[in-house]
Amino acid sequence: MKTAIITGASSGIGEAFLRELVGDQRYEQIWIIARRADKLNALSEELGKERVIPVVLDLTDSKGLDILSSKLEQEKPQVELLINCAGMGKRGTVNDISLSDLENTVNLNCNCLTKTTKICLPYMTGHGRSFKDGPRILNIASSAAFLPQPGFSVYAASKAYVTSFSRALQFELKKFNIGVTTVCPGPVKTEFLKKATDNKAGEFTGIRALCAADPVKLARSSLKACRKGRGLYVYKVSQKALHVASKIVPTSWILWIEKVTMKQF
Template identity: 40%
Template sequence: MKIAVITGASSGMGREFAVQVSKLYRNLDEIWVVARRTERLEELKKKLTVPVRIFDGDLGRDYIYERIEKSLDQKQAKIRLLVNAAGYGKMGFTEKLDSLDLCGMIQLNCIALTKMTHLCLPYMERGARVVQVASAAAFAPQPGFAVYAASKSYVYSFSRALRMELKKHGISVTAVCPGPVDTEFFDRAGSLPGKGKEGLLAEEASVVRLALLDAVWRKPVSVYGSTMKLCRIGAKILPDGILAWAMKKLNQV
């Protein structure tokens, strides 16, 4: 059985990945979607042309991984595509944010992503692809968004290293690093800081389309938009101290 596994599929980019993967990958037997909100996953299942298997649960708990691994063994599944899109952010000064939110970002954005990747790798063969949703926030320290940016820096670095480790197996890894995307993300994260940033909001469908195309071409990083591409170049040139100062001014914190 050939499958795709997508986390965070109940909303935002994760949901959009499921929609577009069902159209792009014609030879899949099933798409396995992972998220907490069962009703959202059921709605998604009705809209896709590819059969969908639902894994509703909290990626912060061990039972969800046990369910997935058991199903992978029982179905003798071969994962052609893994998309780790689950994640969230919370804006504000670290000292003023709740510790549950701070640690929750690390738990979901870093630990859950790592556990899901490690779980799925034994079921991937030559030609398979891993898509890790990071963020352009990974490119520089972000005062006022410090833990989220740091967690996405982990995803970015982990993905680049994992790509080299898996090269001998013919498995590619693409880190997706968009700027702000017009999704439900900001309902939880808070208002976009700084003036004029609303103009930088990208459409999720466009970001996901580019990410999947870049994954098809086995590119190491997918960055949507010329502004974010310039930010990536600038982050490679400027010292961290200057970057942190610039982001503090930009975020108006």
């Protein structure tokens, strides 16, 4: 079966991807991965139980990826699209954030994304097809990847990993007609901030509020960029400007600007 797999599909950007993909008849099945069974089951019920298949697992748990591996082995789907969207971050200094939160951030954002990709790759076949029509991997990084971010340092570093890994993978897989797109959004209006601040902040403020993106629009245009075979997709002009600045302005200057302008969430 031609299948799309989305990690982190129970809310936010992952859910927005799911809602976009439901209208795309190219995918006979859409596997949706996350921990919250109630959310995944409700989405499957709403969007079509035959086609939208909940795969309830914790990616950071050693058994989680085994569940995915076994399901792939049993069903042998033709994976046409893998969206690695599950991710987390905790705001605060390294001194203040708990060791388990630091560990989980690196594990989920880097380790699990890498392993999920490796596990799914044998089921992605670009052989005998053109690159234009080949399978796709879409990895959600962040504009946080562009620069070190004091107060969000582990998250930003983890997203730098996602970007570096995905961009290299793009070159490794192109000869097999498999496309890899790295998406770098700035702030997006989802549950992410609430979780990152342990419910202390629900909405972005200040400069971040001005750039905050709608997850539905982000998902729609990311899928278009992915279909076109784009390697890096930086979403919104504000983040493109930050990307260019990160290449030409000395990092120490940008860190100073961050310190002065971005005290709020």
